[in-house]
Structures are given as C-alpha cells and as structure tokens.
Amino acid sequence: MAFQKFCNMEQSLFTRLVRLGVPTVDLDAQGRARPGIASLYNWRYKKLGSLSHVMVHPEYKKPNAGFVFHYQLIDVQDFNGVGESELNPFFYQNLREVEYVVATFMYMRLLGYPAEKISVLITYNGQKHLIRDVIKQRCGRNQFIGTPHKVTTVDRYQGQQNDYILLSLVRTKTVGHLRDVRRLVVAMSRARLGLYVFGRVSLFSNCFELTPTFNKAEPLETPPIIEEKKEEMLETQPVESQDVKMEG
Numbered sequence: 001m002a003f004q005k006f007c008n009m010e011q012s013l014f015t016r017l018v019r020l021g022v023p024t025v026d027l028d029a030q031g032r033a034r035p036g037i038a039s040l041y042n043w044r045y046k047k048l049g050s051l052s053h054v055m056v057h058p059e060y061k062k063p064n065a066g067f068v069f070h071y072q073l074i075d076v077q078d079f080n081g082v083g084e085s086e087l088n089p090f091f092y093q094n095l096r097e098v099e100y101v102v103a104t105f106m107y108m109r110l111l112g113y114p115a116e117k118i119s120v121l122i123t124y125n126g127q128k129h130l131i132r133d134v135i136k137q138r139c140g141r142n143q144f145i146g147t148p149h150k151v152t153t154v155d156r157y158q159g160q161q162n163d164y165i166l167l168s169l170v171r172t173k174t175v176g177h178l179r180d181v182r183r184l185v186v187a188m189s190r191a192r193l194g195l196y197v198f199g200r201v202s203l204f205s206n207c208f209e210l211t212p213t214f215n216k217a218e219p220l221e222t223p224p225i226i227e228e229k230k231e232e233m234l235e236t237q238p239v240e241s242q243d244v245k246m247e248g
C-alpha cells in the first residue's frame with residue numbers, strides 16, 4: 001500500500017498524460033445511456049450532454065416494464081440487526097442486499113427481460129461470491145430464470161455496459177472505496193436503459209464526495225428512493241462462498 005502511494009499508482013494514464021502537458025479534448029456527449037441516467041455522472045465532466053439517438057431512438061423512449069423509474073435508489077435496512085458483515089478483512093457481505101438483488105433479477109426475468117441484458121454489479125468481492133452462490137441455487141437450475149449476463153465487481157466491469165444494471169453497494173457502516181469518485185462514475189455509467197441501486201441511502205447520501213449523484217439537485221431528476229417496509233424476511237441459507245463456478 002505504501003509503495004502504491006509512493007509511486008502514485010492510483011493515478012490513471014489519462015491523468016499522467018494531462019499532467020505531462022499532452023493536449024486533450026473533452027468528451028461533450030455520451031451515447032450509451034438514457035439522459036436521465038447520464039445525469040447521475042455528467043457532473044464529473046465540463047459539459048457532458050447526450051447524442052441525439054439516446055433521446056429519439058424508440059428503445060430509449062420506452063419505459064422499463066414493471067418499474068416506475070429508469071433509475072431507482074432502494075434503501076436496504078439491516079437483516080436480523082446486521083447490515084454489512086466482514087468475515088475476513090475486506091471481505092464484505094450484506095445478506096439483505098443479496099436478497100433484494102436476486103429477487104429483482106427474478107422479477108425482471110418473470111416479466112420477460114432477457115437474462116443476458118441484465119448484469120449485477122457489486123462493490124466488493126465478498127458480496128459478489130455470495131450473490132453468485134444464491135443466484136446459482138435459486139435461479140441457475142430454473143430454465144425460466146437462468147443467470148444474469150455477468151455478476152461481477154464494478155472494477156472488473158470497467159469499459160463494459162448492459163441494458164439493465166442491478167448494483168449492490170454493500171457497506172452500511174462506512175462508505176468505503178466508493179468514496180473514490182472515479183469508481184462511483186464507473187458504477188453509475190454502465191447501464192443503458194435501467195439502473196437499480198441497492199444500498200444504505202443515509203450513508204451514501206451523506207457522503208460529501210458523492211452528493212452530486214445521491215442528492216440530485218434538480219427535482220425532476222431526483223432519484224426516487226424506495227423505503228423498505230419493516231417486515232421480517234424469510235430465513236435464507238447462503239452457501240459457502242468458496243464453491244463459485246461462474247465466470248466474470
């Protein structure tokens with residue numbers, strides 16, 4: 001870690017080139033996401049608009065079946081008094097978020113969303129293994145449900161995209177490495193048509209660095225927050241995280 005800091009290895013190649021005086025051109029239009037989803041991260045750029053096709057093409061104009069919004073922040077509370085857990089150092093898991101993500105994936109499949117159009121992104125490896133295990137048990141053996149295109153970490157998904165992204169933020173005590181705005185932007189910018197984010201809203205929306213995304217100023221673009229009802233969930237039996245077979 002000290003060596004990493006000493007050598008500035010956290011710095012991207014792009015930043016290095018800028019600091020060396022290489023001329024740059026700023027990206028001023030994105031062509032991936034619905035403009036509403038792009039508003040979650042366009043504040044990171046000088047002036048990022050959208051190409052016309054994401055405003056006029058029919059697939060960008062349709063609503064997402066079964067959802068009221070294209071982007072939703074879903075507040076996930078503790079499960080039996082537990083939010084995040086850390087079995088081993090940095091191996092974070094959040095059982096209730098697993099339940100929410102898997103249930104939403106199954107709901108989308110029942111509505112007819114193609115499995116390959118849905119990716120599940122997670123900010124920690126521990127949670128990734130748990131979600132893969134639960135999906136394998138509950139969905140993989142059911143030919144009508146199947147498995148998402150990918151279940152992987154935000155960092156590994158850099159440069160990729162999918163129509164629908166289910167994102168699990170895992171942490172409930174401290175914000176953790178999502179405080180790095182570069183990671184936040186990667187997480188928020190992978191979806192083309194639908195982005196559903198599961199996390200502890202009070203924690204992330206109170207983090208100063210993340211407020212442009214979590215507390216959007218414009219009323220029309222404010223991400224709706226779904227507060228969960230305080231009902232007991234069924235007990236679940238997560239399987240051991242070691243026997244993971246899925247790729248990603």
Ligand SMILES: Nc1ncnc2c1ncn2[C@@H]1O[C@H](COP(=O)(O)OP(=O)(O)OP(=O)(O)O)[C@@H](O)[C@H]1O
Nearest residue numbers: 027030031032033051053158159160161186189190
């Ligand atoms: N000029 C364009 N016309 C139509 N679609 C475009 C155009 N430019 C980009 N896109 C679409 O936008 C999406 C993102 O493009 P691309 O992967 O080149 O961007 P990127 O900056 O490498 O993305 P990131 O680094 O965020 O993963 C792709 O789906 C691509 O098809």
